[in-house]
Amino acid sequence: MLCGATAWHSKINFKLRRKIRVNSDFKICVNANLLVTSLTTINRYNKNDLSNIVQLTSDLGVHNVSFNCAIPSVNRKKIDASFTLSPQEVAKKIENIYCLSKSQGIKTHFNLTIPICLIEENILEQMIDDNVVAVGCQMYHGKGVAFDPVGNILPCTHFADFPIISLQNQIDLQKDFTSIWQKDDEVCQFREELWRYPSPKCHECKYWGGCVGGCPLLWSFYDPLKII
Numbered sequence: 257m258l259c260g261a262t263a264w265h266s267k268i269n270f271k272l273r274r275k276i277r278v279n280s281d282f283k284i285c286v287n288a289n290l291l292v293t294s295l296t297t298i299n300r301y302n303k304n305d306l307s308n309i310v311q312l313t314s315d316l317g318v319h320n321v322s323f324n325c326a327i328p329s330v331n332r333k334k335i336d337a338s339f340t341l342s343p344q345e346v347a348k349k350i351e352n353i354y355c356l357s358k359s360q361g362i363k364t365h366f367n368l369t370i371p372i373c374l375i376e377e378n379i380l381e382q383m384i385d386d387n388v389v390a391v392g393c394q395m396y397h398g399k400g401v402a403f404d405p406v407g408n409i410l411p412c413t414h415f416a417d418f419p420i421i422s423l424q425n426q427i428d429l430q431k432d433f434t435s436i437w438q439k440d441d442e443v444c445q446f447r448e449e450l451w452r453y454p455s456p457k458c459h460e461c462k463y464w465g466g467c468v469g470g471c472p473l474l475w476s477f478y479d480p481l482k483i484i
């Protein structure tokens with residue numbers, strides 16, 4: 257089932273082998289001439305498999321090999337960061353993946369939701385030149401929307417317990433969504449409050465506005481003043 261798998265395959269661990277069988281679905285899509293993207297969330301449990309994942313997805317013919325980063329999970333009862341790597345650890349992983357994949361001629365893309373200054377500057381500049389980084393967060397501009405299972409509207413998927421528009425308010429979303437989303441006081445205030453510097457260093461930074469200091473939920477667990 258693993259067309260294209262090479263010698264590295266024998267070196268990888270059992271869990272990843274099992275994933276490979278699942279991921280052979282990629283090959284079916286590639287063979288059907290679909291544009292195929294893989295998205296791997298860098299986290300504590302896959303941190304040692306990342307370079308193998310790059311090789312695997314590349315061997316399977318995946319067109320866009322992409323990565324993002326695990327963010328602490330927040331709900332009304334607790335903040336859980338047990339599965340995340342610290343932003344500094346993520347930055348190192350990203351440097352390694354980028355350099356390794358570039359040296360092998362594999363193009364990888366990164367949705368950077370960490371402070372991008374944690375990445376070594378000359379590597380970051382190369383990544384920007386190569387057009388392989390996306391930064392920022394759609395919440396700051398209200399460009400994305402998520403729905404919970406009962407239809408409440410969340411500012412992003414990480415706000416499961418915190419609807420920004422609650423169906424309890426008897427709103428006719430079909431009719432009123434656009435005006436609420438663009439003009440409602442609470443929605444606008446939520447966005448305004450996001451636009452704050454997590455660290456004084458961001459104030460003068462050339463990357464501010466694109467990088468917004470990383471995902472704001474990082475700072476529900478990590479201390480930005482110690483990290484940025």
Ligand code: SF4
Pocket residue numbers: 370371372373374455457458459461462463464465467468469470484
């Ligand atoms: S905006 Fe802040 S977090 Fe982002 S690169 Fe600049 S200093 Fe770092």
